[in-house]
Amino acid sequence: MVENVRELLKAHEGLKHEVYLDIENSSFVAPEVVEAMLPYFNKRAYGNPTLTHKPGWEAFEAIMESAQKIAGYLGCKSLEEVNFTPGETEANNLALLGAASQIRAKRGKIVVSEIEPLSVVHVAEMLSKQGFSVVKVPVDGEGFVNLEKLKEAVDGETVLASFSMVNHEIGTIQPIKEIAEIVKDKNPNAIVHTDASDAYGKIPFKVQSLNVDMATISSYKILGPRGIGALYVKEGVNIERILEGQIGTQKLWPGVENTPLIVGFARASELVFERFEENVSHMRRLRDKLINGIINRIHDVKLNGPKGEKRAPDNVNISFLRCEGEALTIELSLNGVYVSSGSACTRRLLQPSHVLTAIGRRFEEAHGSILMKVTRLHTEADIDYVLEVLPKAVERLRGITGSTVVE
Amino acid sequence: MSRVPLPYSQKILELFRNPKNLGKMEDATVSAVAGNPQCGDMITFYLKINEEDVIEKATFESYGCAANIATSSIVTERVKGMKLEDAWKITWKSVAEEVGGLPAVKFHCGILAVGALRRAIRAYYKMKGQKPEWLPEELTFEEKQALEEEELAKILAKKMKMAEEGSKNV
Numbered sequence: 001m002v003e004n005v006r007e008l009l010k011a012h013e014g015l016k017h018e019v020y021l022d023i024e025n026s027s028f029v030a031p032e033v034v035e036a037m038l039p040y041f042n043k044r045a046y047g048n049p050t051l052t053h054k055p056g057w058e059a060f061e062a063i064m065e066s067a068q069k070i071a072g073y074l075g076c077k078s079l080e081e082v083n084f085t086p087g088e089t090e091a092n093n094l095a096l097l098g099a100a101s102q103i104r105a106k107r108g109k110i111v112v113s114e115i116e117p118l119s120v121v122h123v124a125e126m127l128s129k130q131g132f133s134v135v136k137v138p139v140d141g142e143g144f145v146n147l148e149k150l151k152e153a154v155d156g157e158t159v160l161a162s163f164s165m166v167n168h169e170i171g172t173i174q175p176i177k178e179i180a181e182i183v184k185d186k187n188p189n190a191i192v193h194t195d196a197s198d199a200y201g202k203i204p205f206k207v208q209s210l211n212v213d214m215a216t217i218s219s220y221k222i223l224g225p226r227g228i229g230a231l232y233v234k235e236g237v238n239i240e241r242i243l244e245g246q247i248g249t250q251k252l253w254p255g256v257e258n259t260p261l262i263v264g265f266a267r268a269s270e271l272v273f274e275r276f277e278e279n280v281s282h283m284r285r286l287r288d289k290l291i292n293g294i295i296n297r298i299h300d301v302k303l304n305g306p307k308g309e310k311r312a313p314d315n316v317n318i319s320f321l322r323c324e325g326e327a328l329t330i331e332l333s334l335n336g337v338y339v340s341s342g343s344a345c346t347r348r349l350l351q352p353s354h355v356l357t358a359i360g361r362r363f364e365e366a367h368g369s370i371l372m373k374v375t376r377l378h379t380e381a382d383i384d385y386v387l388e389v390l391p392k393a394v395e396r397l398r399g400i401t402g403s404t405v406v407e
Numbered sequence: 408m409s410r411v412p413l414p415y416s417q418k419i420l421e422l423f424r425n426p427k428n429l430g431k432m433e434d435a436t437v438s439a440v441a442g443n444p445q446c447g448d449m450i451t452f453y454l455k456i457n458e459e460d461v462i463e464k465a466t467f468e469s470y471g472c473a474a475n476i477a478t479s480s481i482v483t484e485r486v487k488g489m490k491l492e493d494a495w496k497i498t499w500k501s502v503a504e505e506v507g508g509l510p511a512v513k514f515h516c517g518i519l520a521v522g523a524l525r526r527a528i529r530a531y532y533k534m535k536g537q538k539p540e541w542l543p544e545e546l547t548f549e550e551k552q553a554l555e556e557e558e559l560a561k562i563l564a565k566k567m568k569m570a571e572e573g574s575k576n577v
Contacts, residue, residue, distance in 0.1 A: 001510075008415060326413075363446075363447070401470040404468040
């Protein structure tokens with residue numbers, strides 16, 4: 001199998017331009033972040049932050065300073081509210097399982113939306129097998145949570161609610177403050193969690209003014225390193241650890257802290273937040289250039305998710321009719337453009353993206369969908385190149401489809 | 408989003424980039440479809456068959472992934488000049504071998520290509536009102552798989568619709 005992959009890589013030799021837009025699934029690390037991390041691997045702070053020696057104290061200092069910065073950007077009351085985890089998946093698991101595990105009776109209702117990431121959906125399903133009941137609130141055609149249905153769903157039995165601040169696939173910016181208020185109004189004891197991984201560094205928010213108890217953020221989605229994320233847990237909200245072992249500086253996540261990654265996450269945050277307005281308007285400009293460029297150049301396409309201000313500044317998700325998504329990702333890759341698809345073609349189950357089907361896209365529309373996210377480091381020239389490559393790729397694949405699929 | 412790594416072989420990549428026998432055949436003797444747009448994999452096969460039941464030409468159109476395109480290309484190439492009886496004997500396993508192996512999640516693509524071919528052969532004899540001895544009454548593995556895939560997509564689409572309507576009526 002590795003042999004095959006080597007051959008596939010060889011087929012990419014000689015590319016004149018490369019544009020990576022699959023920020024949803026992993027990212028390159030910003031050069032300034034790499035630079036900031038390097039000394040922490042072997043020059044300083046490589047000790048265990050809970051031990052009594054210089055490299056340990058250096059690590060303690062670096063971790064606290066990093067937590068302080070992130071707490072500031074999130075709008076926390078104190079840095080104690082920032083809990084580092086190995087990523088978004090782990091933070092979401094910690095939020096849901098940690099909140100559920102302190103409910104000894106294993107009963108009660110968990111309310112989520114239909115379009116949450118799998119690290120919320122699958123965990124909620126797991127909890128439903130343990131005795132909790134799970135309600136998935138529907139969304140409209142643009143991915144906005146149906147607030148009337150939310151009101152109906154939350155009751156005295158509700159122990160936990162989890163709604164993303166920004167949808168990871170279609171960029172819908174949820175009215176999270178209103179969602180949290182609806183939940184708290186109906187049941188002040190319910191814990192409200194939000195996955196803010198696609199909101200942090202993209203839309204302005206401060207956790208304290210949102211009425212949420214927990215929020216997940218992720219490093220690689222702002223061009224920090226992979227393998228690090230954090231869960232904000234509001235002071236006074238008690239959740240339990242989901243792993244046991246040596247407890248260090250992170251009360252909710254045992255094991256030895258990964259200081260270089262934590263430092264990288266904080267540096268990536270600084271780079272995004274120091275010039276927040278500038279970065280966001282840059283992303284928004286590239287996003288719109290890409291969306292409009294595609295709509296103007298290619299017929300039979302559908303934008304997935306809302307337009308304009310209610311869409312995350314980085315998100316582009318488009319369905320190309322009569323064009324199979326997986327084939328399109330390969331065709332684009334061979335031309336130096338790296339994206340992902342909501343196609344089911346990589347799964348035997350034939351089930352495409354649950355987000356796209358929840359907003360009412362037909363299976364064949366979901367199969368032909370492409371997800372792209374722009375960052376502060378992408379350029380106009382990058383988008384021009386994508387707009388040069390994409391129409392040709394879609395045209396060739398539609399040629400193979402021929403008359404097989406008639407819309 | 409697609410998350411399963413797909414270490415496609417060089418042969419699949421080559422046929423994906425330059426598929427053989429591509430396109431609709433206007434003067435086809437018979438054509439057949441396997442899969443549907445809901446499952447994200449759909450092939451139409453066109454066969455030109457002469458009086459001696461020999462395939463003179465085969466072409467295809469595919470709404471599908473790289474493996475789907477490559478396996479369709481292989482099957483159309485292989486059956487050229489073959490008697491229908493021999494073309495019937497082509498198995499999905501041999502097609503998978505010829506493309507240099509398929510990742511497990513892609514087995515169904517090879518199956519679909521052979522399923523479409525066998526459906527076309529059946530359609531041809533049905534059209535002629537003939538029933539050769541070697542043509543089994545029962546559906547073969549490849550045909551059943553194609554059918555199963557189509558049914559599954561339909562069921563999933565239906566379930567999804569029901570869930571949608573159900574949640575609207577909460």
